[in-house]
Amino acid sequence: MQFVPIDTPKPVSKIGLGTWQFGSKEWGYGADYERRAADIVRRALDLGITLFDTAELYGFGRSERILGAALGDDRDKVVVASKIFPVLPVAPVVQQRAVASAARLGVRRLDLYQVHQANPVVADTTTMRGMRVLQDVGLVDEVGVSNYRLRRWEFAEAALGRRVLSNQVRYSLVDREPEDALIPYAERAGRIVIAYSPLAQGFLSGRYDPKHPPSGPVRRANPYFLPENLERGAPLIDTLRQVADAHDATPSQIALAYLIRHPNVVAIPGASGVEQVERNAAAAEIDLTDDQYAALGHAAGRFRPVTGLAAAPRLIRARLRRK
Numbered sequence: 001m002q003f004v005p006i007d008t009p010k011p012v013s014k015i016g017l018g019t020w021q022f023g024s025k026e027w028g029y030g031a032d033y034e035r036r037a038a039d040i041v042r043r044a045l046d047l048g049i050t051l052f053d054t055a056e057l058y059g060f061g062r063s064e065r066i067l068g069a070a071l072g073d074d075r076d077k078v079v080v081a082s083k084i085f086p087v088l089p090v091a092p093v094v095q096q097r098a099v100a101s102a103a104r105l106g107v108r109r110l111d112l113y114q115v116h117q118a119n120p121v122v123a124d125t126t127t128m129r130g131m132r133v134l135q136d137v138g139l140v141d142e143v144g145v146s147n148y149r150l151r152r153w154e155f156a157e158a159a160l161g162r163r164v165l166s167n168q169v170r171y172s173l174v175d176r177e178p179e180d181a182l183i184p185y186a187e188r189a190g191r192i193v194i195a196y197s198p199l200a201q202g203f204l205s206g207r208y209d210p211k212h213p214p215s216g217p218v219r220r221a222n223p224y225f226l227p228e229n230l231e232r233g234a235p236l237i238d239t240l241r242q243v244a245d246a247h248d249a250t251p252s253q254i255a256l257a258y259l260i261r262h263p264n265v266v267a268i269p270g271a272s273g274v275e276q277v278e279r280n281a282a283a284a285e286i287d288l289t290d291d292q293y294a295a296l297g298h299a300a301g302r303f304r305p306v307t308g309l310a311a312a313p314r315l316i317r318a319r320l321r322r323k
Contacts, residue, residue, distance in 0.1 A: 001013045001014070001015065001047065001048030001049065001050075001281065001284055002014040002015075002260070002284045002285075003050075004192055004263070004264060004266060005263055005264075006165075006190055006191075006192060006264070007190075008079075008142065008165070009111070009141055009142075010050060010077075010078065010079050010111060011050055011079075012050060012051050012079055012192065012266060013048060013049050013050040013051050013266070013284070014260045014265075014266055014267070014284045015049060015256065015260065015266070015267055015268075015269070015280055015281050015283060015284045016049060016050075016051030016052065016053055016079075016194070016266055016267065016268040017040070017041070017044045017049055017051070017052050017053070017268060017269075017270070017271065017277065017280075018053050018196060018268035018269060018270045019037070019052065019053060019054045019058060019063045019066070019067050019270065020054075020055070020058045020063065020270060021033070021037070021063075021270045021271075021272070022034070022037045022054070022058065022059060022062065022063035022066040022067060023037075023058065023059025023060075023061075023062025023063045023065070023066055033272075034066060036272075036273055036274075037066050037067075037070060038066070038069070038070040039273075039274050040070075040271050040273065040274055040276075040277050041067065041070035041071060042070065043274045043277050043278065044271075044277050044281070045071075045074055045078070047277070047278065047281040048281070049078075049277075049281055050077075050078045050079050051078070051079045051081065051194075051266060051268065052067055052071065052078055052079065052080055052081065053081045053082075053083075053168070053194070053196075053268045054067050054080075054081070054082050054083075054105070055082055055083035055084075055085065055114075055116055056082065056083065056084060056085055056097060056100070056101050056104075057083070057085045057116060061100075061104050064082060064101055064104035064105045065104045065105075067080075067105065068080075068104060068105035068106040068107065069106070071106075075105070075106060075107050076107070076108075078111075079111040079112060080105055080107055080110060080111050080112070081110075081111060081112035081113075081114060081144070082101045082105065082110055082112075082113060082114070083113070083114040083115065083116040083146060083168075084097045084098065084101070084113070084114070084115060084116060085097075085116050085117070086115055086116060086117055086118075086119040086122065086127070088122065089115060089119055089122050089126070089127040089130070090122060090126045090127070090130070091126050091127070091129040091130030091133065092130065093130070094127055094130030094131060094134070095130050095133055095134055098110060098113055098130075098134050098139055098140060099139070101113075102139060108139075109138060109139060109140070109141055110134075110139060110140045110141065111141045111142065112141065112142045112143075112144050112165065112166065113131065113134065113140040113142075113143060113144065114143070114144035114145060114146050114166065114168060115127060115144075115145045115146060115148075115156070116146050116147070117146060117147050118145070118147060118148050118149075118152055123159075124152065124155055124156040124159045125159045127156075127159075128143070128156055128159035128160040128161075129159075131143045131160055132160055132161065132162070135162070142163075142165040142166070143160055143162070143163075143164050143165065144164060144165050144166035144167065144168060144192075144194070145164055145166070145167050145168070146167065146168035146169065146194075146196075147168070147169060147170075148167050148169075149181075149182075150181040150182055150185055153167050153182070153185070154185075163189075163190075163191065164191070165191060165192055166191065166192040166193070166194050166266075167182060167186070167191070167192075167193055167194070168193075168194035168195075168196055168268075169182060169193060169194070169195065169196070170195075170196055170197050171193065171195035171196070171197075171198060171259060171265070171267075172195065172197060172198050172199060172200045172204060172255065172259070173200070173204055173236065173240075173255050173258055173259075173296060173300040174200045174203065174204065174224065174233070174236070174300060174303060174305065175197070175200065176297075176300060176301075178193055178195070183262050183264065183265060186264040186265075187262070187263065187264045190264075191264065192264055192265075192266055193262075193264060193265050193266070194265075194266050194267075194268055195259050195265055195266065195267045195268065196268055198255065198256055198259055198267040198268070198269050199252050199255055199256070199269055200222075200224055201218065201219050201222050201224070201225075202214060202219065203222075203224045203225065203230075203233065204236075204237070204240060204251060204252060204255040205250070205251055205252045205255075206237045206240060206241060206250075206251040206252075208225060208230055209230050209231075209234070210227035210228075210230045210231050213225055213227065213230070223305065223306060223307045223308075224305055224307075226306060228306055229305040229306055232303060232304060232305060232306075233303055233305070235299055235302065235303070236299045236300055236302070236303045237251060238299075239295055239296060239299035240254050240255060240296070240299075242295075243288070243292045243295065243296060246292070247286050249282075249283070249286055250279060252269075252279065252280070252283075253279055253280075253282060253283040253286060254283075254286065254288070254296070256269065256280060256283035256284075257283050257284075257286035257287075257288050258288065258293065258296050258297075260283070260284065261288055261293060267283075
């Protein structure tokens with residue numbers, strides 16, 4: 001397993017494990033997924049994955065409980081990351097929520113505690129005051145943010161008075177905005193960009209096409225899975241398959257390898273089973289050539305999906321057709 005070249009108390013693996021699915025029925029993984037979740041975590045540990053990301057919002061705390069129980073005595077050996085949902089992220093609330101997350105995870109210290117979303121009303125000044133207290137008392141090691149633009153990330157760091165180690169953002173071959181400012185900043189400043197939804201919820205896996213759309217409410221609500229977008233994305237998927245064939249890999253592995261080619265980027269895909277976490281971990285060993293990297297970027301740049309307000313009526317029609 002490869003690791004981020006940054007000085008941290010524990011090594012941060014380039015491929016982590018995202019656990020939104022743990023305890024969250026909306027993914028449609030079935031009643032036995034909680035047992036499989038424990039198997040996934042144990043296999044991830046065997047493969048050298050050291051970053052495990054969760055949040056108090058995932059399953060309303062169930063993800064944290066499942067992850068903590070699955071890690072067991074290995075909790076102190078890995079980077080356990082959680083996030084506060086910032087409904088009212090003033091300093092006392094930040095401190096209370098961190099204590100609650102640590103208790104659910106069964107840890108004495110949160111290795112990385114992140115603000116899940118920038119609050120449009122509450123300034124980071126008070127949020128980071130709470131984070132600083134948590135660091136001072138030893139409950140939190142590193143502080144992170146999520147879904148922050150560069151200016152607010154820098155402001156949060158100034159408010160904390162210490163490094164804000166990471167910014168967890170949506171980043172994949174079809175969501176490449178972090179390449180404009182966030183990733184260059186991370187490389188300059190010695191910070192980390194954590195890519196969530198690195199496979200665009202499976203859009204980049206090559207499993208789906210207009211005749212074979214995904215099931216489950218999460219993916220059905222994603223405009224990328226509209227038949228029109230699945231058709232528009234076919235050239236990108238074809239490019240992924242071509243590069244994958246050259247490496248005896250899968251399209252998903254190539255999509256992950258594209259992201260973590262940046263030295264300061266970590267990807268945290270989820271996994272529906274042990275086999276998937278094995279494939280995800282193996283992506284860290286794929287070394288794309290410059291030409292392959294450029295071809296993927298070019299194909300991604302040509303993908304023009306229907307999103308936003310234009311996608312809304314199409315999503316409604318698609319939902320009605322499924323009923």
